[in-house]
Amino acid sequence: MEVITVKNIRKTFGASEILKDISFSVHTGEVLGIIGPSGSGKSTLLRCVTQLETVSDGTIKICGDTLVSGINADGRPNYADEATRRRIMLKIGLVFQNFNLFPHFNVMRNITEAQRLVLGTPKQQAEDTAVMLLEKIGLADKADLYPYQLSGGQQQRVSIARALALKPEVLCFDEPTSALDPELTGEILKVIRALAEEKMTMIVVTHEMAFARDLSNKIIFMDKGVIVEEGDAKEVINNPKNERTRAFLSKY
Amino acid sequence: MEKMLAAMMGGTVVSLEVFFLTLLFSLPLGLVITAGHMSKIAVVRIPVRIFMLIVRGTPLILQLIFIYFAPYYIFKLSYNRFTAAIIAFSINYACYFAEIYRGGIEAIPKGQYEASFVLGFTKAQTFFRIILPQVIKTIIPATGNEVITLVKDTALAQTIGVAELFRVAQTASSREFSTTPIFVAGVFYLIMNWAVTVGFDKLEKKLSYYR
Ligand SMILES: Nc1ncnc2c1ncn2[C@@H]1O[C@H](COP(=O)(O)OP(=O)(O)O)[C@@H](O)[C@H]1O
Ligand SMILES: [Mg+2]
Numbered sequence: 015m016e017v018i019t020v021k022n023i024r025k026t027f028g029a030s031e032i033l034k035d036i037s038f039s040v041h042t043g044e045v046l047g048i049i050g051p052s053g054s055g056k057s058t059l060l061r062c063v064t065q066l067e068t069v070s071d072g073t074i075k076i077c078g079d080t081l082v083s084g085i086n087a088d089g090r091p092n093y094a095d096e097a098t099r100r101r102i103m104l105k106i107g108l109v110f111q112n113f114n115l116f117p118h119f120n121v122m123r124n125i126t127e128a129q130r131l132v133l134g135t136p137k138q139q140a141e142d143t144a145v146m147l148l149e150k151i152g153l154a155d156k157a158d159l160y161p162y163q164l165s166g167g168q169q170q171r172v173s174i175a176r177a178l179a180l181k182p183e184v185l186c187f188d189e190p191t192s193a194l195d196p197e198l199t200g201e202i203l204k205v206i207r208a209l210a211e212e213k214m215t216m217i218v219v220t221h222e223m224a225f226a227r228d229l230s231n232k233i234i235f236m237d238k239g240v241i242v243e244e245g246d247a248k249e250v251i252n253n254p255k256n257e258r259t260r261a262f263l264s265k266y
Numbered sequence: 267m268e269k270m271l272a273a274m275m276g277g278t279v280v281s282l283e284v285f286f287l288t289l290l291f292s293l294p295l296g297l298v299i300t301a302g303h304m305s306k307i308a309v310v311r312i313p314v315r316i317f318m319l320i321v322r323g324t325p326l327i328l329q330l331i332f333i334y335f336a337p338y339y340i341f342k343l344s345y346n347r348f349t350a351a352i353i354a355f356s357i358n359y360a361c362y363f364a365e366i367y368r369g370g371i372e373a374i375p376k377g378q379y380e381a382s383f384v385l386g387f388t389k390a391q392t393f394f395r396i397i398l399p400q401v402i403k404t405i406i407p408a409t410g411n412e413v414i415t416l417v418k419d420t421a422l423a424q425t426i427g428v429a430e431l432f433r434v435a436q437t438a439s440s441r442e443f444s445t446t447p448i449f450v451a452g453v454f455y456l457i458m459n460w461a462v463t464v465g466f467d468k469l470e471k472k473l474s475y476y477r
Binding site: 064065066100103104106107108110112114115116117118127128131132160161162173176177180 | 375377378380381383384385386387391395396399400403475476477
């Protein structure tokens with residue numbers, strides 16, 4: 015089943031077109047890797063899918079619901095109503111490059127707050143979910159600490175748990191290891207790999223090429239707002255067809 | 267001496283009333299003004315900004331006189347001096363607090379809003395649960411300064427005839443041909459501000475559990 019369908023989306027900021035006619039789809043249990051140079055529009059693409067940005071044109075379908083379909087007569091994108099957009103938002107999670115944990119909440123509350131406020135989960139149940147997730151990410155003993163007391167890698171793991179707590183259908187990662195010291199990237203990649211083994215549907219923007227190759231089913235290489243090459247992960251990374259892809263990969 | 271101290275206690279009570287009532291009204295009013303100042307709607311934002319410019323750009327003593335006498339000259343309406351003082355102080359301090367709040371709100375990283383949004387928090391939940399608690403922590407020192415100034419500014423209420431501590435001290439001083447009451451008043455203000463300082467230090471400590 016197609017969990018995410020993106021068709022011909024465009025995104026302009028003022029006069030510059032950042033995303034040009036992007037289409038792709040992600041099926042249940044698949045991992046889509048997105049690679050490409052800085053400024054190619056990878057973050058903007060994830061932000062459009064997670065509703066942090068609105069597209070200028072195109073269609074996005076998530077878990078059977080249509081988020082946006084083309085433009086109206088007035089040239090504005092035709093977005094779904096508030097209720098649908100909210101329903102879609104809860105099905106898709108996002109892990110940020112710089113974690114964005116809530117500094118005034120301890121680890122436990124970072125993971126339980128949205129469950130309680132957004133899903134209305136009872137306190138005990140929300141905490142049980144949090145404990146289960148903390149065990150999974152290897153931070154069971156850190157529940158009472160505040161974000162500033164954790165290493166970057168630990169903070170990022172908590173932010174993954176925070177997103178998972180809402181049981182999303184799809185989880186997106188925007189360069190989850192880029193803000194970390196090299197020796198800390200391993201622990202994040204391990205967590206994402208474990209999620210892939212559980213058949214979590216994911217979109218992962220990353221600069222870790224070996225990781226992208228081994229983890230993803232499919233890879234998209236973006237440059238200057240367009241998909242230059244896409245296909246089987248091992249094919250794209252080991253055997254790039256396009257000149258620009260080859261030039262990009264040669265730097266890694 | 268005892269009579270003088272009793273009178274000055276009475277004045278202190280009036281000063282404390284001005285102080286607490288001003289805080290009661292200006293702290294929340296400041297939030298409303300900040301919202302107006304930061305509004306995306308120009309017909310809200312521009313008048314609010316002009317209003318803030320006027321209030322912060324003219325002396326409080328002038329505003330006191332204006333608030334008390336303007337209704338009389340325009341509508342032949344006279345009203346309670348104490349009420350006029352509370353109105354003038356509340357508006358004036360609300361504008362200063364608004365400026366502090368705005369700085370605090372703008373210091374919160376965009377990522378906090380974005381994380382709240384993708385987790386599905388409503389705008390109100392985001393503001394009251396995520397943003398405001400962090401804003402309060404950052405603005406405590408600046409707010410403390412402003413509150414200390416307010417303690418001393420309450421003396422200006424005498425301009426429109428409110429018998430607060432300093433007015434009482436001056437009256438006693440001229441009646442007894444002595445500067446002692448003035449100095450005693452000084453000690454009273456000092457004690458009040460010592461209490462304010464201790465209070466804000468406590469608050470700051472209380473919120474130091476995170477960074
Ligand atoms: N809010 C914005 N306003 C204007 N330009 C933006 C905005 N966000 C991103 N851009 C531009 O869009 C381009 C793509 O950015 P981004 O999606 O962050 O790329 P990537 O994540 O691949 O590095 C960049 O040139 C960036 O300057
Ligand atoms: Mg990016």
